[in-house]
Amino acid sequence: MPDTPAPTVLAARNAVIAMFVLNGTLFGLWASRIPTVSVKLSLDPGALGLLLLLMGGGAIAAFPLAGRWVDRHGAATTTVWVGAIHALSILGIGLAPTVSTLAAALFFFGATHGAMDVAMNSWAGAVERRLPRPMMSRFHASWSVGAGLGAASGFVAIKLGLPLLAHGVLVIGVVAAVCLWLAVPPATSPLWAPAPRIDAPHAPLFTLPKGQLVLVGLIAMCASLGEGAMADWGAIFLMTTTGVSEASAAIGYAVFSVAMVIMRLGGDRVTYRLGPMRTARLAGGTAALGAGLAVGIATYPVALVGFALMGIGYAVIMPLAFSRATNDPILSPGKAVASLATLGYGGLLMGPPVIGFIAEVSSIRVSFALLMALAVLMASLAPALRQPDP
Template sequence: MRTLLTPWRGVAAGFLLNGILLGTWASRVPAIMAHFHVDKANFGVLLLLLGLGALISFPVAGRLSDSLGAVRVARTIAIPFLVSIAALGFAPTIPLLAIALFFFGMCHGSIDVAMNSWASEVEKHMKRSVMSSFHAMWSLGAVLGAAGGYVATVLQTPVYVHFIVTAVMTGGMLGPFLLLDWQSTIRAVSGSVGLSLPTSGLFLVGLIALASGLGEGTALDWSALYLRDIIGTEESDAALGYTGFSVAMVVMRLKADSLVTRWGSATVTRISGFSAVIGIFLIVVGETLPLVVAGFVLMGVGYAAVLPLAFSRAAADLVVPAGKGIASVATFAYGAMTLGPFAIGLLAEATTMRVCFFIVGLFAALVAVLAPVLKQ
């Protein structure tokens, strides 16, 4: 086992774990909504709590990653994160589900900041661009989580059984890789811990991350409902949208590092923005399952490299420490990823889901426009 514990695999395991748990949650959203009899607007409020949990965790996780070491924080958070997905399945009432979602969001946000900080250390150690490959593992995890949800739905497995089996299997298989012998960079930090927002030098980077996070969050939380309610698919087929999105992200993220080396961050980001816009256009105008799934695939291709490049740029900033920089960009990225779906839920009740996706497409165009700020 020790020969398998390389720095890349250690970080990849953390990203994989995070993706599996988020994909598992997303795959059972329709079942959870049906169980609690909540509409889109009220479910958006529950998603708001998930987002608030993540937002609160970002500055704390960034501070701890800088002062205690990113790897130590990641290991510590992994266990309660696994517990949190099981808690979501066992929540018997809406208030308890809300508490579980808030806790789930805190764990997700904390481990995400820590893992990206650790990933930036390994990237420097390896002396080449590898950040996208780590995020590919997150996307692969999301695919596995969504696929598991598809199987669980077809087999009519209760949500609580599905979630606890996922927690046990994921922890058992990936936990040992987090025990890698690695010494994270530790920095002296000062000042109080507050909401971490990008400074002037990272503000436009944060806007790109926000646009990308909004697209990813919309696909995560609303793709299944879009396919079921707008396209009229069966519940089992409704998971195909996010599955296609996630598969595309895996493939693109595995290729992105070589593309960045060849073309540069700005060019890759600009092309990515255009791909996301085209994909969302197909989703908005599409009337058939294959066409809309194709739109989600192009959407996944478009967003795949954007967040890794934004985090890599934040970690490489010459003024802001890596943990703080990543936490500030993550506030915009994951704030949009988790709070955006809340706004989408409210807007969907007032308009239509097609209008919501069109607005997401406008933000995708912003990625292409601001692409030059991601030059290393």
């Protein structure tokens, strides 16, 4: 394979980056305006939690549908169309006048977000196969950059007193318009052309992972469970075990997130040199070491180091898993990515309740010890991430 990809491949690479940025921006926008919506509709924590769970349910419901569309119409076409719909879906949240209409808007937002997740990862895998080096980790880093941009736009909008609807319109008019423009095909290319229909006429809509992909799904679930736990319980862990203030505890997740983005920017280089299996083993060991430090030496500085190591360890796992899924020898790319995403989102949804239950019956330190065990499991399952022979 030549070191310098063809112009159409480079254009497709840039288009995929734009779609990851768009998806991340819309998620960051929503996350930054959750307090606004909560205050507007007087939501208590329980009601907000149910609404967020409903959004996750929308994503899971959309995964198999998106996988089928990818296989029938092509990953690129599906990504662009779903991306445009997903951008518009943020307006429904801004327009929702009641809790029931907000529930419907969030379910739809989650569904389009999940469908776009499947489609853009499938497209990313197709583009990565045409590139001389791995690229999936940088695609996922682009998502993190977009999420940061969306959150920053929320900060500015709140400072300016912009309602969510106006904020959404501005983001659609600037970020979504630019990203979708970059995703328009420059010329006829197999990286934009629809894929042939693979499914039989009466093929089941929902397909579970098969073969080695089951183990890849378990790896993805372990990583996403850890990410969800860090997002929802990291600050509480620091406050409970190290006695720091709420403000100091909030720094923990920031350290985790920054470490993850930095590692994702360089993760492809590590994968190119070490290969997927050794990279995953090193990542799992790093995450386990970080969790062990945080749990075993419960001081604030050491815990922050542990959080950074966990961010570094988790950073490359999902990109490696999606890259392996798009090259699965048994399932079509759309179905493989959809089944993997279902397990991944399952871990993300299960993580916080599982950590909370264990903390309730024992302690937060014991619950975080589970993350160390799951990181060791990720490392032990690393051989499943080997790319199959062509």
